[in-house]
Amino acid sequence: MSRVDRGVGIAALLGAVLLAAAGWRLDPGTSKLPGPGFFPLLIAVAMGALGLWMLLRPGEGERSALPGSPRWKSLALALGSILGYAIVLQDLGYLISTFALLGVQLRWVEKQGWRTSLATAFIASAVSLVLFRGFLKVPLPVGILPLPKGW
Amino acid sequence: MDILGSLATGLLSALTPGNLFYVFLGVVIGTVIGVLPGLGPTASIALLLPATVGMEMVPSLILLAGIYYGAMYGGSTTSILVNIPGEAASVITCIDGYQMARQGRAGAALGMAAFGSFIGGTLGVVAVMLISPFLAEAALKFGAPEMFALLFFAFTCIGTLVGKSAARGLLMAVLGLLLGVVGTDDIHGVDRFTFGTLYLRDGIGLVPLAMGLFGLGEIFYNIEQREKTGSVLKVPKNLFPTREDWKRSFWPVVRGSGLGFGIGVLPGGMPAVASLMSYAVEKRVSKHPERFGEGAIEGVAGPETANNAATAGGFVPLLTLGIPTNSVLALLLAALMLHGVTPGPLLLLKWPHVFWGVIASMYVGNIMLLILNLPLIGIFVQLLRVPYAILSPLIIMFVLLGAYALNNSIADVFMTLCFGVLGYLLKRFAFEPAPLVLAFVLGPMMEVNLSKALIMFGTGNPLYFFTRPISGVLLALALAVLFSPLLRTLGKKLSPGS
Numbered sequence: 001m002s003r004v005d006r007g008v009g010i011a012a013l014l015g016a017v018l019l020a021a022a023g024w025r026l027d028p029g030t031s032k033l034p035g036p037g038f039f040p041l042l043i044a045v046a047m048g049a050l051g052l053w054m055l056l057r058p059g060e061g062e063r064s065a066l067p068g069s070p071r072w073k074s075l076a077l078a079l080g081s082i083l084g085y086a087i088v089l090q091d092l093g094y095l096i097s098t099f100a101l102l103g104v105q106l107r108w109v110e111k112q113g114w115r116t117s118l119a120t121a122f123i124a125s126a127v128s129l130v131l132f133r134g135f136l137k138v139p140l141p142v143g144i145l146p147l148p149k150g151w
Numbered sequence: 152m153d154i155l156g157s158l159a160t161g162l163l164s165a166l167t168p169g170n171l172f173y174v175f176l177g178v179v180i181g182t183v184i185g186v187l188p189g190l191g192p193t194a195s196i197a198l199l200l201p202a203t204v205g206m207e208m209v210p211s212l213i214l215l216a217g218i219y220y221g222a223m224y225g226g227s228t229t230s231i232l233v234n235i236p237g238e239a240a241s242v243i244t245c246i247d248g249y250q251m252a253r254q255g256r257a258g259a260a261l262g263m264a265a266f267g268s269f270i271g272g273t274l275g276v277v278a279v280m281l282i283s284p285f286l287a288e289a290a291l292k293f294g295a296p297e298m299f300a301l302l303f304f305a306f307t308c309i310g311t312l313v314g315k316s317a318a319r320g321l322l323m324a325v326l327g328l329l330l331g332v333v334g335t336d337d338i339h340g341v342d343r344f345t346f347g348t349l350y351l352r353d354g355i356g357l358v359p360l361a362m363g364l365f366g367l368g369e370i371f372y373n374i375e376q377r378e379k380t381g382s383v384l385k386v387p388k389n390l391f392p393t394r395e396d397w398k399r400s401f402w403p404v405v406r407g408s409g410l411g412f413g414i415g416v417l418p419g420g421m422p423a424v425a426s427l428m429s430y431a432v433e434k435r436v437s438k439h440p441e442r443f444g445e446g447a448i449e450g451v452a453g454p455e456t457a458n459n460a461a462t463a464g465g466f467v468p469l470l471t472l473g474i475p476t477n478s479v480l481a482l483l484l485a486a487l488m489l490h491g492v493t494p495g496p497l498l499l500l501k502w503p504h505v506f507w508g509v510i511a512s513m514y515v516g517n518i519m520l521l522i523l524n525l526p527l528i529g530i531f532v533q534l535l536r537v538p539y540a541i542l543s544p545l546i547i548m549f550v551l552l553g554a555y556a557l558n559n560s561i562a563d564v565f566m567t568l569c570f571g572v573l574g575y576l577l578k579r580f581a582f583e584p585a586p587l588v589l590a591f592v593l594g595p596m597m598e599v600n601l602s603k604a605l606i607m608f609g610t611g612n613p614l615y616f617f618t619r620p621i622s623g624v625l626l627a628l629a630l631a632v633l634f635s636p637l638l639r640t641l642g643k644k645l646s647p648g649s
Contacts, residue, residue: 005318008322008580019329026341031612034602034605039597039598039602040329043325043332046321046325046328047329050325051322054318054322057318071374071375071376072375074374075575078371078374079568082571085551085564086551086565086568089555089561090561101544102545105544105547106540109374112540112541120544121544124544128549128552138555
């Protein structure tokens with residue numbers, strides 16, 4: 001059994017217990033008249049059984065760790081920048097937030113030069129704003145930057 | 152109306168200038184997506200789904216279906232010329248396709264992939280057209296117990312057949328069921344797992360789920376595990392296979408069409424599974440199996456035909472039973488429902504123009520793809536010269552934009568990000584996300600039909616399902632599918648040599 005399988009098996013068993021408790025609280029009803037907790041309870045039973053299966057089955061040699069050197073910092077930066085984007089999008093507006101997101105992704109995650117990063121970020125955010133807000137009338141957040149009338 | 156008459160009506164609809172434009176747009180976008188590694192048809196259709204809400208029903212479905220089968224055509228190009236599959240169904244084409252290209256036979260490989268795709272896709276559409284009306288008529292006799300049994304059978308197939316391990320596949324499917332119950336319960340009106348938030352009362356959206364798992368998840372994985380790509384081999388001028396190539400490919404194409412369609416109809420029968428099975432069959436029946444892996448054209452012709460036939464086959468259960476067999480078809484189901492159409496046996500009766508319009512557009516689309524793919528392959532290949540480092544942030548931008556545009560809601564952006572992280576983790580630890588998405592779609596239908604069956608027949612005895620012939624057979628099949636891997640595992644443990 002691989003370490004991943006063991007971890008997932010234990011997590012599934014714990015999840016099954018929590019789900020069963022939640023299903024019970026929701027009222028499972030009876031098999032003649034099922035309540036809102038009936039289906040979640042069935043899912044909990046299936047999850048528990050699969051958790052046990054994961055723990056008991058022999059290892060099938062699946063990939064649990066990948067070869068090569070993972071680029072953890074780049075991944076964390078990519079995730080962090082998207083999270084930041086979602087937080088500031090409404091206040092700063094689409095154009096500024098998207099420009100910043102693309103700039104960070106291109107310059108620091110993808111290691112492109114300053115000129116390429118800034119030019120690509122500007123063109124992509126401006127073109128997508130014109131396309132989606134201007135033509136397709138998607139109400140993208142305006143934020144702090146004024147937009148032409150009728151947009 | 153007879154089948155030919157209905158098809159003629161469908162063709163009249165598909166050949167209107169507006170619909171022809173959407174077929175063209177769909178197959179071009181699909182080919183581009185297929186050529187570009189990192190953005191599959193699931194994420195792309197999820198991205199475009201909100202944009203199609205304002206469109207009329209038939210054009211929007213023609214567009215989305217075109218993207219799906221167009222991606223199957225385009226995927227082989229990168230497999231053959233760069234040794235990187237454009238999408239999952241073309242993974243197997245890398246083996247012999249790339250070897251052929253290295254031996255200077257890229258033209259024959261690309262040409263045979265295009266012709267095989269055309270033949271498989273077209274024969275598949277013919278079979279969809281012939282089978283669907285009969286299946287839909289039979290399905291009209293289904294009550295809630297039969298529908299539940301059918302959905303349960305689909306669920307077990309999806310969980311056990313997709314991916315390398317049945318335990319992992321089923322666990323993903325169960326997770327999908329769990330995500331599907333989030334929101335207000337349709338039958339009792341009770342909030343379940345909403346944690347007091349208003350956003351979750353409507354349930355988790357399929358689009359943020361699919362875009363996160365397949366779009367952002369793939370990008371995150373590629374950021375972490377960036378591999379150096381090989382150089383793009385030159386596209387030769389002559390793309391027509393030789394007479395000898397045709398002779399060697401004839402039976403693989405015939406077998407690929409039948410096998411691919413058969414697999415496509417089954418729940419969990421994704422095009423990737425069809426191409427893999429076709430490769431295995433061709434290698435087994437070949438008189439020279441040692442040539443496979445060294446540039447055998449049969450290893451390109453069979454799988455490329457099979458994945459396109461499977462793509463067409465998947466439309467049978469979707470349009471006649473309302474059951475999607477893979478994640479792309481789950482999104483097409485969502486597209487139908489967004490337009491107020493309930494896919495299932497009544498589709499052919501209530502909305503025949505939708506069914507026949509889409510079928511006819513698939514004929515037209517396959518011809519367009521053949522015409523596009525042979526002379527324009529050089530142009531599509533130019534796309535591969537755009538560095539992935541530039542492409543990846545742009546894909547992120549479009550995914551987030553699509554997520555926001557769905558309901559003009561930041562919450563959808565957060566939800567997409569959460570599923571992106573989940574998608575990355577699943578890929579990182581070799582869990583297949585497709586069963587999760589399919590079970591997410593099938594789960595609510597399963598629950599409603601189970602509850603209806605139990606309440607209407609009020610026996611309280613689960614064995615009641617086995618007393619009705621259709622549901623009994625379907626449940627017995629489902630249990631056989633479910634327990635076969637478990638029995639195999641136990642057998643392995645108990646065998647003396649283990």
